[in-house]
Amino acid sequence: MSTVSRIHNAEQNPRIKAVFDDIRSARGTDKINNLWHYLAFDPDLLESVWADVKSVLVDESLIDFKTKEMIYLAVSIANSCTYCVHSHTAAAKARGMNEQEHAELLKIVTTAARTNHLLNALQVPVDPQFNADTKA
Amino acid sequence: MSTVSRIHNAEQNPRIKAVFDDIRSARGTDKINNLWHYLAFDPDLLESVWADVKSVLVDESLIDFKTKEMIYLAVSIANSCTYCVHSHTAAAKARGMNEQEHAELLKIVTTAARTNHLLNALQVPVDPQFNADTKA
Amino acid sequence: MSTVSRIHNAEQNPRIKAVFDDIRSARGTDKINNLWHYLAFDPDLLESVWADVKSVLVDESLIDFKTKEMIYLAVSIANSCTYCVHSHTAAAKARGMNEQEHAELLKIVTTAARTNHLLNALQVPVDPQFNADTKA
Amino acid sequence: MSTVSRIHNAEQNPRIKAVFDDIRSARGTDKINNLWHYLAFDPDLLESVWADVKSVLVDESLIDFKTKEMIYLAVSIANSCTYCVHSHTAAAKARGMNEQEHAELLKIVTTAARTNHLLNALQVPVDPQFNADTKA
Amino acid sequence: MSTVSRIHNAEQNPRIKAVFDDIRSARGTDKINNLWHYLAFDPDLLESVWADVKSVLVDESLIDFKTKEMIYLAVSIANSCTYCVHSHTAAAKARGMNEQEHAELLKIVTTAARTNHLLNALQVPVDPQFNADTKA
Amino acid sequence: MSTVSRIHNAEQNPRIKAVFDDIRSARGTDKINNLWHYLAFDPDLLESVWADVKSVLVDESLIDFKTKEMIYLAVSIANSCTYCVHSHTAAAKARGMNEQEHAELLKIVTTAARTNHLLNALQVPVDPQFNADTKA
Numbered sequence: 031m032s033t034v035s036r037i038h039n040a041e042q043n044p045r046i047k048a049v050f051d052d053i054r055s056a057r058g059t060d061k062i063n064n065l066w067h068y069l070a071f072d073p074d075l076l077e078s079v080w081a082d083v084k085s086v087l088v089d090e091s092l093i094d095f096k097t098k099e100m101i102y103l104a105v106s107i108a109n110s111c112t113y114c115v116h117s118h119t120a121a122a123k124a125r126g127m128n129e130q131e132h133a134e135l136l137k138i139v140t141t142a143a144r145t146n147h148l149l150n151a152l153q154v155p156v157d158p159q160f161n162a163d164t165k166a
Numbered sequence: 167m168s169t170v171s172r173i174h175n176a177e178q179n180p181r182i183k184a185v186f187d188d189i190r191s192a193r194g195t196d197k198i199n200n201l202w203h204y205l206a207f208d209p210d211l212l213e214s215v216w217a218d219v220k221s222v223l224v225d226e227s228l229i230d231f232k233t234k235e236m237i238y239l240a241v242s243i244a245n246s247c248t249y250c251v252h253s254h255t256a257a258a259k260a261r262g263m264n265e266q267e268h269a270e271l272l273k274i275v276t277t278a279a280r281t282n283h284l285l286n287a288l289q290v291p292v293d294p295q296f297n298a299d300t301k302a
Numbered sequence: 303m304s305t306v307s308r309i310h311n312a313e314q315n316p317r318i319k320a321v322f323d324d325i326r327s328a329r330g331t332d333k334i335n336n337l338w339h340y341l342a343f344d345p346d347l348l349e350s351v352w353a354d355v356k357s358v359l360v361d362e363s364l365i366d367f368k369t370k371e372m373i374y375l376a377v378s379i380a381n382s383c384t385y386c387v388h389s390h391t392a393a394a395k396a397r398g399m400n401e402q403e404h405a406e407l408l409k410i411v412t413t414a415a416r417t418n419h420l421l422n423a424l425q426v427p428v429d430p431q432f433n434a435d436t437k438a
Numbered sequence: 439m440s441t442v443s444r445i446h447n448a449e450q451n452p453r454i455k456a457v458f459d460d461i462r463s464a465r466g467t468d469k470i471n472n473l474w475h476y477l478a479f480d481p482d483l484l485e486s487v488w489a490d491v492k493s494v495l496v497d498e499s500l501i502d503f504k505t506k507e508m509i510y511l512a513v514s515i516a517n518s519c520t521y522c523v524h525s526h527t528a529a530a531k532a533r534g535m536n537e538q539e540h541a542e543l544l545k546i547v548t549t550a551a552r553t554n555h556l557l558n559a560l561q562v563p564v565d566p567q568f569n570a571d572t573k574a
Numbered sequence: 575m576s577t578v579s580r581i582h583n584a585e586q587n588p589r590i591k592a593v594f595d596d597i598r599s600a601r602g603t604d605k606i607n608n609l610w611h612y613l614a615f616d617p618d619l620l621e622s623v624w625a626d627v628k629s630v631l632v633d634e635s636l637i638d639f640k641t642k643e644m645i646y647l648a649v650s651i652a653n654s655c656t657y658c659v660h661s662h663t664a665a666a667k668a669r670g671m672n673e674q675e676h677a678e679l680l681k682i683v684t685t686a687a688r689t690n691h692l693l694n695a696l697q698v699p700v701d702p703q704f705n706a707d708t709k710a
Numbered sequence: 711m712s713t714v715s716r717i718h719n720a721e722q723n724p725r726i727k728a729v730f731d732d733i734r735s736a737r738g739t740d741k742i743n744n745l746w747h748y749l750a751f752d753p754d755l756l757e758s759v760w761a762d763v764k765s766v767l768v769d770e771s772l773i774d775f776k777t778k779e780m781i782y783l784a785v786s787i788a789n790s791c792t793y794c795v796h797s798h799t800a801a802a803k804a805r806g807m808n809e810q811e812h813a814e815l816l817k818i819v820t821t822a823a824r825t826n827h828l829l830n831a832l833q834v835p836v837d838p839q840f841n842a843d844t845k846a
């Protein structure tokens with residue numbers, strides 16, 4: 031059940047095929063996840079979202095791949111996105127997150143949630159030494 | 167401006183003093199952040215929150231300290247907690263996060279936010295291969 | 303699966319029947335969506351919620367119906383409400399939102415989500431010229 | 439700093455005066471909180487929001503006033519609404535919430551936040567016995 | 575479908591068995607809800623989460639059990655946690671919340687949501703008299 | 711107060727100058743909002759965020775500019791982003807949103823928030839006719 035139609039024979043559209051081929055190459059697998067099949071209803075959006083995701087999670091950068099997936103997963107949990115939680119838990123495991131690290135991630139995320147709600151409730155003034163602004 | 171009173175001469179209460187001393191020792195500094203000064207209005211809550219935070223962010227564990235602070239910060243951003251964003255950006259920097267890593271963290275968090283909203287809008291069915299449940 | 307019971311023979315209660323008749327008339331269809339069937343467990347709440355929704359989405363006003371449904375949908379996506387996303391995507395389409403406008407809505411919503419998280423992370427001071435307050 | 443102008447001499451408008459008089463009478467004080475002064479930019483919205491709030495927080499009902507304010511505050515904390523957290527903490531205290539109950543409320547809210555994030559992360563299937571739906 | 579595996583024969587692990595026995599004793603039932611079965615993948619996390627939940631929802635305290643479950647439920651609704659909404663609606667009913675109180679809770683929560691969004695939109699300055707901070 | 715430093719003499723960096731010039735041209739004003747001044751701490755992020763925002767809010771598309779800003783604002787309210795609420799209320803007004811339309815937007819957003827929380831509380835099953843998925 032979805033709010034858009036999954037495209038049939040999507041790869042007859044060369045723009046969609048190009049993105050799907052790039053996904054297969056980047057992921058090293060023939061499997062294209064559901065997200066991309068449904069997003070193919072609009073090739074512009076498909077290209078734009080894939081470009082963003084690829085740039086963050088596929089390209090090399092300072093932060094290693096496992097850590098990037100764990101941060102991505104942490105945000106997805108906080109934003110209550112069911113699909114994202116499933117896909118990025120799987121991706122973090124594929125990038126090397128073991129069961130103990132998964133449990134530790136959950137501990138960090140849930141403790142952050144706890145103090146986030148606590149500070150939103152207490153409305154404590156921010157300490158001046160946290161300020162990074164050189165303008166003042 | 168806060169919803170509770172900041173306690174004056176808080177450390178005359180030995181339970182509060184014990185927590186503050188432990189914070190100073192854990193952080194290696196005499197400075198006690200505002201959060202703890204205001205939380206001292208209820209020593210039970212103070213002890214409980216500090217025990218949680220210490221266990222996650224001060225004790226040694228599998229995930230290194232810089233990464234833990236970055237994950238904690240990512241959740242705090244998603245939960246829109248002003249105080250937490252300030253304090254954990256400062257803490258992540260103190261644990262070694264440089265400016266480039268900060269920018270990269272922002273890129274990961276904001277891209278996750280983008281796809282979180284996208285998937286919540288599309289309501290795409292979760293791929294069966296994401297299932298980690300051995301029960302079925 | 304729900305946290306309340308769907309009422310059977312709900313329209314034997316004249317207050318419920320009056321609301322259901324009004325919904326049928328306003329929507330121009332005999333179909334009553336699940337929300338109203340379950341909400342009928344409390345006629346007061348049913349009347350109050352329908353009055354609110356009717357006033358916003360059924361009555362004529364300055365903003366046209368398609369735009370109102372698109373704004374309603376945007377909020378429902380941000381609040382991660384599965385039922386609301388499904389029902390208001392369908393309603394926006396019924397009010398004339400075509401596939402291209404749907405894609406464009408998703409682009410706006412996901413870019414907003416991105417900059418919302420970015421600004422919550424940066425904690426940039428608000429520009430004085432944004433202030434609409436004539437009091438100061 | 440606000441996104442709308444605070445109305446000067448607002449009570450020269452009889453609709454605004456009627457609402458303000460009703461607020462004074464309901465609250466038993468001459469003080470009109472800032473919210474109502476700014477909301478007065480649109481008398482329709484002012485009347486509608488006050489009617490809602492009055493019905494929930496001023497009229498007698500099954501749940502006592504202190505508990506109602508505490509539930510209202512809990513939601514406001516979770517939704518990260520600064521003004522609401524301040525005003526409903528003050529209101530809950532005015533309705534009798536003492537310091538210990540305030541601390542206990544914070545304990546409940548922050549523990550709920552913790553398990554909310556945990557369950558959103560684990561995506562555990564809902565137990566069939568939680569289902570209240572008699573339809574199936 | 576879950577992001578972790580449900581443990582089989584979990585109670586062969588004495589730490590898991592101790593927690594499950596304590597849950598059975600606290601709840602007065604042999605039924606262990608799904609949450610705990612899945613959380614058992616990490617005994618540390620299981621012990622820590624159960625200790626938190628027990629301290630808030632099972633131990634005697636100032637606030638009565640029905641009210642505590644209702645506050646917990648209100649936060650779970652605001653955080654859009656499907657499992658938590660189901661389990662804490664059931665728990666609040668088990669603690670004595672009747673259908674009318676359930677409807678009234680929904681009225682409070684949804685009105686709070688309304689004014690939370692309104693105030694986040696208006697950005698009204700907080701009234702000085704809400705300040706509980708004795709420091710200034 | 712911010713978590714990053716505002717760059718001084720930012721336009722000595724040609725990449726930053728190019729973005730600022732493009733902003734001035736797109737907005738038809740010499741004023742560069744604070745967001746861009748602080749974001750300039752990382753030219754990559756500055757270019758990427760500006761490209762996204764420009765594509766959504768500056769380029770011509772199917773949805774008119776006023777509506778696009780109102781949808782953007784609605785999401786920013788729901789995500790509780792103070793800076794974004796201020797800047798996009800101002801932008802929507804600059805694009806032609808009058809006071810009555812602003813009030814109507816608030817009515818739509820707050821009613822959506824109300825039913826979002828209601829449906830998250832009731833967990834009503836989604837009506838099959840909302841399904842747009844042609845796959846099944």
